[in-house]
Amino acid sequence: VSRLNTQETWELEYDEQLGSHTKLPNLFHDMIVTKTNIIQENVLSVNVAKGERKFFEDKEATKQAAIAVYRLLGDFASVFQMLIKDCSSSSSNSIEPLSSSTIMINSSEHLSKTMCLIIILNNFAYTRRFILPRLKKIFLNYGFRGMDRVYDETEIIYKRVDEQLLDTVQNEYLRPFLHRLESRMYAGRFDWATHIRVISVKDYVKHIILDLARVHAEIYSISSQLVFIVLSRILSTLVNELAKLYSNINQFSKAGSMQACLDLIALQECLGRCMETETSNKLKELITQIPDAAEHIKSKALTDMLNVFLKQMQPYSIAFRDVTQ
Known part of the structure; x- marks a missing residue:
């Protein structure tokens, strides 16, 4: 399982609920199903007439099975x-093949680094929402025990990884x-203190x-559900950075x-x-701190x-109107 990254083909499939993802999550699912079927046939199936003991009647076996699932x-x-990690280490925004695989959409178009990252993020979301449940x-149907605890512990791992991916x-x-x-x-040697006339934003x-x-367009092309999640994080940092830049302004002219x-205000709108x-x-508060803002x-x-x-x-900002949390 830990080497499945080498089998990523980057060919996209569409899901109505979560957008586009590659075959990787389903590859993991199919691998586990195949293994559990083999275990069922060779380990879990018992012949009671011959006096064979059920596997999950043994506490240690039950414990080890739960650990294996975890x-x-x-x-x-x-x-x-x-x-x-492989994607981030690429030197350019045009991703080179990772792990001996070819990064493609429909086997033809090369992906940008950011597109690659969004696909990974959406694959992860698809895994958490559909594959793990x-x-x-399947585990419960085969008699595995302690799965609620295993999944609670697994969720801690997946939340941590999700945060790493988003970062x-x-x-x-x-x-x-x-x-x-x-x-x-500050292009054109702009100075807030000597600015004379306001013409436009x-x-x-x-x-x-x-x-x-x-x-927005790049993320939306993969998953509409990731748009707000990513954009809101970007804007949080941008507004913080703007607050720092504005705090360094010592003086404003009336026009400044x-x-x-x-x-x-244009940014807010x-x-x-x-x-x-x-x-x-925070952005609204920043506006109120500008001299003569109320006026x-x-x-x-x-x-x-x-x-x-x-x-x-409007042709550009119209896309943001449909963004929902």
């Missing part, structure tokens, strides 16, 4: 960790955002929205403070549905510029 399920969780039913996906998507955020904010906000629209309000409540509240928020000039911007961004 290890099998844990080993498969480690397969996803290995795939993520099916296997539990890796989040960090991979965030890298270009964080690398460019400050430089884009600054380009750094546009880039955040456009880049997140691309991220209006510009800051316009930028942050376009991406609010993709944020956790805590992130949204700017009520101004017709800001409202007009905001509406123009929202109309311009």
Whole structure:
């Protein structure tokens, strides 16, 4: 089981409930079913007439069987960790073949690194939601005991791995955002203290929205259920980073403070549905900390510029309207 990562083909299958996944989770399922059938035929089946004792009447045997199931399920969780590690170690965003397999969609199109990571994440979600419950039913049907405890312990492992996978996906998507955020904010030697005239939302906000629209499209192509999970984590970090950058601003001109309000409100309006409540509240709090924020928020000039911007961004921001938790 622990070497199943070498059998990942990256060919996608579609599931109505969880989107696209590869054959890997079902390969694990079929392997376990085959093994349990062999065990049933050669170990668990008994001939009572000949005085053979049922396997699960032996406490030690029952204990060892439960331990074996626990290890099998844990080993498969480690397969996803290995795939993520291989994927993360790739030097470019265009993934090279991992573990002697070819990364493809429908055996033709090469995957980006981030697409590969999303597929791994969705395979893991598919495993937790469908494969593990099916296997539990099989184990119980064959008389395995202590499965509730085994699955409770296994869930601890899978939650930890799930968090590791999400962290890796989040960090991979965030890298270009964080690398460019400050430089884009201050492009053209922009200075909040000497800014004279507000014309429109600054380009750094546009880039955040456009880049997140691309991220949304990539994730949605694999699983709509992962969209909010990943985007909300990205936005949580981005808002924290924006808060740090704004805290370093020593002085605002009147126009500079209006510009800051316009930028942050535009971000809130376009991406609010993709944020956790805590992130949204933090962004709102950041807006209130801008000098003269209350005055700017009520101004017709800001409202007009905001509406123009929202109309311009509608082809891109419309995707975010359907994002649900």
